[in-house]
Amino acid sequence: MQVQQNYPLKKYNTFGIEVYAKYFSKFSSIEELEALIINYKLQTTNHKLLILGGGSNILFTKNYDGIVLKNAISGIHTVHEDEDHIYVKAGAGTNWHQFVLHCIKNNFAGAENLALIPGNIGASPMQNIGAYGVEIKDIFHSLEALHLMDKRVVNFTLNDCEFGYRDSVFKKKYKDQFAILNVTFRLNKKPQYNISYGAIKEELENLQPMELNIQAISQAVINIRSNKLPDPNIIGNAGSFFKNPEISEHEFHELKRIYPHIVGYTLNNANVKLAAGWLIEQCGWKGFRRRDAGCHADQALVLVNYGNAPGKEIYDLSNEIKQTVKDKFDVELEREVNII
Numbered sequence: 598m599q600v601q602q603n604y605p606l607k608k609y610n611t612f613g614i615e616v617y618a619k620y621f622s623k624f625s626s627i628e629e630l631e632a633l634i635i636n637y638k639l640q641t642t643n644h645k646l647l648i649l650g651g652g653s654n655i656l657f658t659k660n661y662d663g664i665v666l667k668n669a670i671s672g673i674h675t676v677h678e679d680e681d682h683i684y685v686k687a688g689a690g691t692n693w694h695q696f697v698l699h700c701i702k703n704n705f706a707g708a709e710n711l712a713l714i715p716g717n718i719g720a721s722p723m724q725n726i727g728a729y730g731v732e733i734k735d736i737f738h739s740l741e742a743l744h745l746m747d748k749r750v751v752n753f754t755l756n757d758c759e760f761g762y763r764d765s766v767f768k769k770k771y772k773d774q775f776a777i778l779n780v781t782f783r784l785n786k787k788p789q790y791n792i793s794y795g796a797i798k799e800e801l802e803n804l805q806p807m808e809l810n811i812q813a814i815s816q817a818v819i820n821i822r823s824n825k826l827p828d829p830n831i832i833g834n835a836g837s838f839f840k841n842p843e844i845s846e847h848e849f850h851e852l853k854r855i856y857p858h859i860v861g862y863t864l865n866n867a868n869v870k871l872a873a874g875w876l877i878e879q880c881g882w883k884g885f886r887r888r889d890a891g892c893h894a895d896q897a898l899v900l901v902n903y904g905n906a907p908g909k910e911i912y913d914l915s916n917e918i919k920q921t922v923k924d925k926f927d928v929e930l931e932r933e934v935n936i937i
């Protein structure tokens with residue numbers, strides 16, 4: 598548990614931004630984390646601390662003037678089961694997709710639509726990760742987190758987390774206050790398949806599985822994602838840069854009058870969620886490149902680092918995109934990616 602100084606973070610963020618942490622260390626247990634926090638406070642004056650997972654939802658805009666603590670608490674265990682459910686606890690440093698594969702292999706249903714999302718277990722509740730009609734709130738049971746100031750371990754239930762669309766209590770009132778240590782998921786013994794997304798249906802038709810099961814659905818999701826999303830190992834990115842904005846039904850009808858092809862989905866609360874990618878594309882950004890910062894040629898919602906873009910240039914580009922969308926549609930885009 599060595600604390601290193603002036604540590605390069607390029608390998609630790611999927612945007613591949615070349616920045617340095619003033620201090621850096623890894624921890625594999627709560628005891629190691631507590632020891633690091635105590636020692637670090639003795640060593641430094643500014644107390645800035647960042648818990649890092651897979652670095653797939655972060656944009657570093659400058660060197661980190663504090664300590665970066667890489668979470669490496671691993672392990673996946675079944676902790677309880679009843680007639681309908683299996684409760685599986687995973688360490689926060691476990692890779693998310695490895696956890697999904699564990700569920701698929703053991704026939705624990707519920708996580709299959711979330712296959713291949715980058716990152717680790719510990720960050721999954723931060724923004725209530727979601728894809729293809731499923732969010733982790735649908736399989737979430739509880740989590741344990743260490744309060745970084747008073748070092749209490751707190752248990753959070755589903756209600757405590759206040760999950761919303763790419764949102765949770767950890768991005769709002771408890772921002773930067775907790776290190777998530779582990780998450781317990783409630784998976785189904787009797788699967789209820791969610792194949793409402795057209796792309797999944799189409800891919801299943803291509804795959805022609807012998808039967809519809811979680812293995813077939815996860816394979817369909819893996820195929821779709823591999824074809825659609827840029828691989829961060831090839832081109833730096835953090836997936837969708839912005840959230841899909843929500844507007845009222847009235848506002849949507851007004852926009853539809855002017856832009857008949859605008860893409861929106863009606864929500865349960867009667868508001869309409871717009872496709873942020875469509876709005877960005879209409880403003881002419883798709884495929885845009887300035888030096889090494891750009892907007893992906895196929896996915897306008899994904900900002901990319903073509904090589905050596907400084908994080909600040911990608912951030913500035915995101916501001917320009919936000920402004921043009923605001924000017925053209927009077928819609929405010931909100932970033933999904935955490936700006937550091």
Ligand SMILES: Cc1cc2nc3c(=O)[nH]c(=O)nc-3n(C[C@H](O)[C@H](O)[C@H](O)COP(=O)(O)OP(=O)(O)OC[C@H]3O[C@@H](n4cnc5c(N)ncnc54)[C@H](O)[C@@H]3O)c2cc1C
Nearest residue numbers: 650651652653654715716717719720726727776777835836
């Ligand atoms: C190609 C690509 C596709 C993606 N597709 C999706 C998608 O379909 N759906 C989706 O929801 N997201 C998607 N994402 C975003 C990303 O994968 C998720 O947000 C993921 O959960 C981030 O995990 P991470 O471990 O990399 O988090 P990091 O980027 O390391 O951290 C994200 C935030 O969480 C905090 N954090 C991390 N771990 C902890 C912890 N243990 N305790 C407290 N705070 C912590 C960090 O400080 C930071 O603020 C995609 C990203 C990429 C690159």
